[in-house]
Amino acid sequence: MQTTVGIIGAGPAGLLLARLLRNAGIDSVTLESRDRAYVEDRQRAGILEQGTVDALRSAGVAERMDRAGMVHDGIELRFDRSTHRLDFPALTGGRSVMVYAQTEVVKDLISRQLTGGIPLLFEAQVRSVEGADTDQPLVRYLHEGREKTLTCDYVVGCDGFHGVTRNAVPESVRTTYERSYPYSWLGILAQAPPVYDELIYTHSERGFALASMRSPAVSRLYLQVPNGTDPTDWPDGRVWDELDARFAVDTDPGWKLERGHVSSKAVLPMRSSVTEPMRFGSVFLAGDAAHIVPPTGAKGLNLAVSDVIVLARALIHEQNSGSTELLDAYSDTCLRRVWRAEHFSYSMTTMLHKDPAQSAFDTRLQLSQLHRVVNSRHAAAELAENYTGLPIG
Ligand code: APR
Ligand code: PHB
DSSP states (O other), rough: OBBBBEEOOHHHHHHHHHHHHTTOOOOEEEEOEEEEEOHHOOOOOEOOOOOHHHHHHHHHOOOOOOHHHEOOOOOEEEEEEEEEEEEEEHHHHOOEEEEOOOHHHHHHHHHHHHHHTOOEESSEEEEEEEEETTTSEEEEEETTTEEEEEOOOOOOOOOEEEEEGGGGSSGGGGGGEEEEEEEEEEEEEEEESSSSSSSSEEOOOTEEEEEEEEEEEEEEEEEEEEETTTTTGOOOOHHEEEEEEEEOOTTTTOOOOOOOEEEEEEEEEEEEEEEEEEEETTEEOOOTTTEEGGGGGGGHHHHHHHHHHHHHHHHHHHHHHHHHHHHHHHHHHHHHHHHHHHHHHHHHHHSOOOOOOOOOOHHHHHHHHHHHHOOOOOHHHHHHHHOOOOOOO
16 A cells, blocks of 8 residues: 555544645545544543644534533632632633543544545554655554555654654654653543533642543543552542542532542553654654653643644645755654643642652642742733643644
């Protein structure tokens, strides 16, 4: 098989890239190792920055998002048993975010891909990418029990943190910068109305908690837990009791969350990682294949989207003008935004979580920073601008 752009991985990065290229008349083939049901059912985050929303609309895949997504104009920060709201449009000159699950974005992109006839193969596991330093890179993959090859002009690794494309960049030119955190998240999906009509990020003596949502009837809730936590040590009753304790505020002492059936429960590790450069010869990396963030600022999906917007623009420019100027700038252009998001995710994470080695001094510093964020317009605007998303490219 032969194509212009070989895309590895059908997460949001790969799927949106294929769509953007198709809209510009550039052909691609996407290879995904899992089956369709698995890809569509994965539980991930659910906050879309304004730029992500705009990109999905202009790509023509926003119809269901515009019906079911919920526009949020702010978040709550809870600490010291009191609650404070940040008003995003007021702080950013009109920007807000959309609450719409990544898994729904993926379903919308897949159904559009398949009805639009863009080649997308499920259960096609890529084994290796060869010839990154040539102008005809080759992808070897297993499909229907046979080893096959895909010859391309460009290969884009959208194959996530555990993907194989990164290995096509020789170790001598590749650097990975990493940080892991001494805590994880226990996430649940519950058939219970959201705690409040916006997200609540809570700093408490007992650790971090986050109340998010998937719809007016479904809550997505997270608790900070120690690394290595076994979810079976957290029966539903224990999760709800702990959420009640962490979200408690003095102004409403008897307040409790409305409980409901818990349909999923999992522990997520917290890690930051960036691989540089994001391009080697005719091979590009995008999304989680190049970088991951801890989930505290919900930047993962949004970074994947901004990478492929920059890349699609560059590939289209090359196709139309013959100039590789934007392709040559791809890695540097993306990495500036990636490192900003890494810093933001790191600051949100360390401001809100309780490190097991934390001293009382460290806790006072966290509280001082939280007070600053809710009392200074400048500090609040800095958080709001990062949260709602900085310009792409
Ligand atoms: N061959 C083919 N496909 C592969 C291979 C392989 N060898 N290895 C991985 N994949 C597929 C995975 O099965 C997955 O569907 O690549 C896809 C990568 O998708 P994501 O992990 O969703 O990554 P990305 O598209 O970059 O989206 C980033 O996902 O992890 C979240 O928080 C993150 O929200 C962010 C978003
Ligand atoms: C989610 O809804 O899953 C979510 C929301 C905000 C975050 C992280 C996850 O910061």
